[in-house]
Amino acid sequence: MAQTMTQMQSSFAGQSVTRLSVRPRQSAQIARRSTPRAAITLPNPPFELDALEGQGLSKATMEVHWGKHHRTYVDNLNKQIEGKPLADKSLEEIIQATWNNGSPSAEFNNAAQTWNHTFYWESIGPNGGGPPTGAIAQAIDNDLGGYEEFKKSFTQAGATQFGSGWAWLVLDGGKLKVTKTPNAENPLHHGQTPLLTMDVWEHAYYIDVQNRRPDQVNIKSSGRRKLDRCAAWRSLANESQKRLIEAPDWASEKRQAHAIMMAHIPPTVPLPKSFSWVESI
């Protein structure tokens, strides 16, 4: 089950980079050489759009959420940064620059939402769910009082983020924390490293569960236990778990892998086979 760095990287981007087999360090050099950077692109989710139907997340939601919401954030960001110095920066640099110490400029919402959604697709998956194992489980025991307590506070964070926003599991100063952010804000510009997220904008769950937001996050009685059933602990598994504990800069490696992935996706990402916007509804 050991997951190599290369596989991890692939899973960030979905099908479009599964053949990318360069080591992170080499690709970092390639990324540096290839300026100006290509436009920010829409990565495919690392699973088919109907893959989570059995886990409470419908294909219709995925099609609108990824195919329209996420895509629009990407398209609008590219329009906003075209021809500006921001266009030469990585997505994370754009987020940091446009956050502007809490007085965000116009590009911030689209940049952060582009990042947040990519990260959300990585946070859920058809092979996800169940209690985590290994080092991440140990860290949850140590810092958050165990998996059951973690689920309670993560669900609480998602349910009480009034309006639109996100619930997060983050690494903050070497410790795990559960947090929530409004609208497009994310943990990066608060100096934290995101590990897992849940989208609690109404568009993320309204087709599936309407006003019952806790069902989006986690509720046992509902049968739609997203966190229990979808949390992609395996993307945090094995090798990465060891890094989480042993190497404080594991998180920055994950971020670097992200940046590399972003720099290498061709501008037009093909739609996955299951995408059938008009026919499906």
Added chain:
Amino acid sequence: MAYSLPKLPYDYSALEPHIDATTMQIHHSKHHQTYVTNVNNAVQKFPELNGLGMEDLNSAVGTSKIPAEIATAVRNSGGGHYNHSFFWKVMGAPGGNNGPSAELKSAIDSSFGSLDELKAKFNAAAAARFGSGWAWLTSQDGKLAISSTPNQDNPQQALAETKGVPLLGLDVWEHAYYLKARLLLSHEPPQVSQSCETSQPFCRDVSQLMIMSL
């Protein structure tokens, strides 16, 4: 005396085809009811707030009249109750009446140039609200203004950037249009998205319903 969910002044299906009956039913009986329940839960611990009307409660949001312990709950759920109660009242069945009165029409013309200009500005304010919120037409000291607020804030609250008496309020939370938007969009190529852009057909439709009711 607890706040209660007002009856709609029309049937859930009355605003079809602009707002579908399912959306109206969930919006009124679930979302609005939750705000009523939560604001009651918050204020019942403080007898000094007992008997305060919805408008006075909202005017107190952002002042020390609301105890810190329940400030957020009153702002959010008191705001939600006020906003939704207002929203139901300013909409009406299509073709239900003849538009603004002569007096209001002349105020609109002098503030915005024309009713069409007002609509364009109002819809733009709604579309520009990122995340959840409301678009408003308000009157203050005889002047009309268009603004928007985040979440369940409103122009009545002391913390509002643009204060005034609301004349129109448009809910641009995704719950206000998401089921309908999905139906609408199924007939369109995937080009519009994001809360505000998805809501534009809704904004146009609904502001029409509201402006006819002025």
